[in-house]
Amino acid sequence: xxxxxxxxxxxxxxxxxxxxxxxxxxxxxxxxxxxxxxxxxxxxxxxxxxxxxxxxxxxxxxxxxxxxxxxxxxxxxxxxxxxxxxxxxxxxxxxxxxxxxxxxxxxxxxxxxxxxxxxxxxxxxxxxxxxxxxxxxxxxxxxxxxxxxxxxxxxxxxxxxxxxxxxxxxxxxxxxxxxxxxxxxxxxxxxxxxxxxxxxxxxxxxxxxxxxxxxxxxxxxxxxxxxxxxxxxxxxxxxxxxxxxxxxxxxxxxxxxxxxxxxxxxxxxxxxxxxxxxxxxxxxxxxxxxxxxxxxxxxxxxxxxxxxxxxxxxxxxxxxxxxxxxxxxxxxxxxxxxxxxxx
Amino acid sequence: xxxxxxxxxxxxxxxxxxxxxxxxxxxxxxxxxxxxxxxxxxxxxxxxxxxxxxxxxxxxxxxxxxxxxxxxxxxxxxxxxxxxxxxxxxxxxxxxxxxxxxxxxxxxxxxxxxxxxxxxxxxxxxxxxxxxxxxxxxxxxxxxxxxxxxxxxxxxxxxxxxxxxxxxxxxxxxxxxxxxxxxxxxxxxxxxxxxxxxxxxxxxxxxxxxxxxxxxxxxxxxxxxxxxxxxxxxxxxxxxxxxxxxxxxxxxxxxxxxxxxxxxxxxxxxxxxxxxxxxxxxxxxxxxxxxxxxxxxx
Numbered sequence: 001x002x003x004x005x006x007x008x009x010x011x012x013x014x015x016x017x018x019x020x021x022x023x024x025x026x027x028x029x030x031x032x033x034x035x036x037x038x039x040x041x042x043x044x045x046x047x048x049x050x051x052x053x054x055x056x057x058x059x060x061x062x063x064x065x066x067x068x069x070x071x072x073x074x075x076x077x078x079x080x081x082x083x084x085x086x087x088x089x090x091x092x093x094x095x096x097x098x099x100x101x102x103x104x105x106x107x108x109x110x111x112x113x114x115x116x117x118x119x120x121x122x123x124x125x126x127x128x129x130x131x132x133x134x135x136x137x138x139x140x141x142x143x144x145x146x147x148x149x150x151x152x153x154x155x156x157x158x159x160x161x162x163x164x165x166x167x168x169x170x171x172x173x174x175x176x177x178x179x180x181x182x183x184x185x186x187x188x189x190x191x192x193x194x195x196x197x198x199x200x201x202x203x204x205x206x207x208x209x210x211x212x213x214x215x216x217x218x219x220x221x222x223x224x225x226x227x228x229x230x231x232x233x234x235x236x237x238x239x240x241x242x243x244x245x246x247x248x249x250x251x252x253x254x255x256x257x258x259x260x261x262x263x264x265x266x267x268x269x270x271x272x273x274x275x276x277x278x279x280x281x282x283x284x285x286x287x288x289x290x291x292x293x294x295x296x297x298x299x300x301x302x303x304x305x306x307x308x309x310x311x312x313x314x315x316x317x318x319x320x321x322x323x324x325x326x327x328x329x330x331x332x333x334x335x336x337x338x339x340x341x342x343x
Numbered sequence: 344x345x346x347x348x349x350x351x352x353x354x355x356x357x358x359x360x361x362x363x364x365x366x367x368x369x370x371x372x373x374x375x376x377x378x379x380x381x382x383x384x385x386x387x388x389x390x391x392x393x394x395x396x397x398x399x400x401x402x403x404x405x406x407x408x409x410x411x412x413x414x415x416x417x418x419x420x421x422x423x424x425x426x427x428x429x430x431x432x433x434x435x436x437x438x439x440x441x442x443x444x445x446x447x448x449x450x451x452x453x454x455x456x457x458x459x460x461x462x463x464x465x466x467x468x469x470x471x472x473x474x475x476x477x478x479x480x481x482x483x484x485x486x487x488x489x490x491x492x493x494x495x496x497x498x499x500x501x502x503x504x505x506x507x508x509x510x511x512x513x514x515x516x517x518x519x520x521x522x523x524x525x526x527x528x529x530x531x532x533x534x535x536x537x538x539x540x541x542x543x544x545x546x547x548x549x550x551x552x553x554x555x556x557x558x559x560x561x562x563x564x565x566x567x568x569x570x571x572x573x574x575x576x577x578x579x580x581x582x583x584x585x586x587x588x589x590x591x592x593x594x595x596x597x598x599x600x601x602x603x604x605x606x607x608x609x610x611x612x613x614x615x616x617x618x619x620x621x622x623x624x625x626x627x628x629x630x631x632x633x634x635x636x637x638x639x640x641x
Binding site: 018019022025026028029030031033034035036037038039040041058061062065066068069071073074077099100101102103105106108109111112114115116117118119120121123168169171172173175176177179180181182183186187190191192193194195197198199201202206217221224225228229232236313317320323324327328329331332 | 421495496572584600621625627629636637638
């Protein structure tokens, strides 16, 4: 009789009780074979797109912010970020199409719009963003060529507002795209990953605008923005790694991609530029090689963050010990608590 | 054994056409649009013959893959893939250090075998991830990829919590079990279930299968198989994290991981909103800070 009671429990009790007997993962695997399939993305290609989407999306935001100050010294920043914002549509979109296994059917992405699929959300955001950024940059270019024209300037500024709104999504939806999968490392810390990507985008855009900026005052402002964004990225990165430890997926970082994330994204991309920017502020020489080096390191680190996180995710999906540890009920309870009330 | 009374109408050795509603004769169920169909795979009666794998390849015209030996017991298929939509897992529980035992306790106790398949989740993550609408829910409550729509973006592959969906290397499209959509349309039971000689794979209406499976577990418990439990029915391992129930569910006698199944998979789309919102809040916060920095007067 006792055995039948066990079954009744399984049928009538909420999740917890039926799962209790499998609460701890005991290290079992099926002949050591993967339980999940890693994403079939080409990490260099998709990582570069994610980086460019972040860079140009954040540049679009900075362009509008520079315009709203009304300061004439920021005109150059406004204009240059408008061109920088073209990186996603001109370079990024072709990379995405190239990564499809049946590229000639890329237009099928436009058949549906789905809130459950960040890939679909991203498609529509990129479409809208591309339209507004090309319009805004074209008006800017025309005004540059034919001399400052008030009407062209207002077209550029008008289009820049929806462009910046779409740009903010473009800079961060890629984290949501990775989190909304069953790949353990991507799924483990959705919020921290998104903050990390958003901050990295802002840092890389501000750093890119620092390069070639001659006005020392403006350069100083852009450096301050870079430093602030890098600090946020550092905090989000630390929180993300704590979550990876707690949810048992940290082992995936013991891989070439994990080392690239540690040395490239965190070391080269965050700590080094923060140190260089601090040194440059202390020495008071904002135009010097220090700030240029900081900007280059920030941009390179931002790209490496995206490429390495794709690789670490693949590693976590390929290793059954990690994916099984991740899909234990303890992680579930937390996930269900976190997400109560969301669709 | 139950034999449908309609069977007598088709006693001749050659038939001129497909038997209407043939599934009534072979699976005891009439296939009607609007109802929910699936598989109940009872691993306690699986003998590892792989007839399901062969029947699936035959019916669906799937090419061979992995022509070789894996060294993983009798499992030379390895995993579900673009070309293998049924996969029999073999686990040897007796013997020691790679040496097979020469004596076995009764009831096939030295072997665990499971015919794995797409779970046709109630809230299917692959379908929710698909940006083209190539993946859809059929009138039989099953999940199918439309090959003429799929553009091979590959997002359904990491979305699947069971590692089922795969991109074909020869055509660049996503492939997986269709629960024999074409056969269901014609009133035929899916090929794997029809070919299963021990009825380890049972096809039918999901609610009916679940009821039957629960009885089977009670029966096994009474026989002394106290570790039998269901995987993928409501409130059980496999049907967790918002996935709802699995239309293809299993009766297991060991931990899910033994058969390469996760204990507590989750529905990925639940992470879309928290992630998007946190990212946007970070950018908004940094934009406010940037606005303050930029508007500073020197």
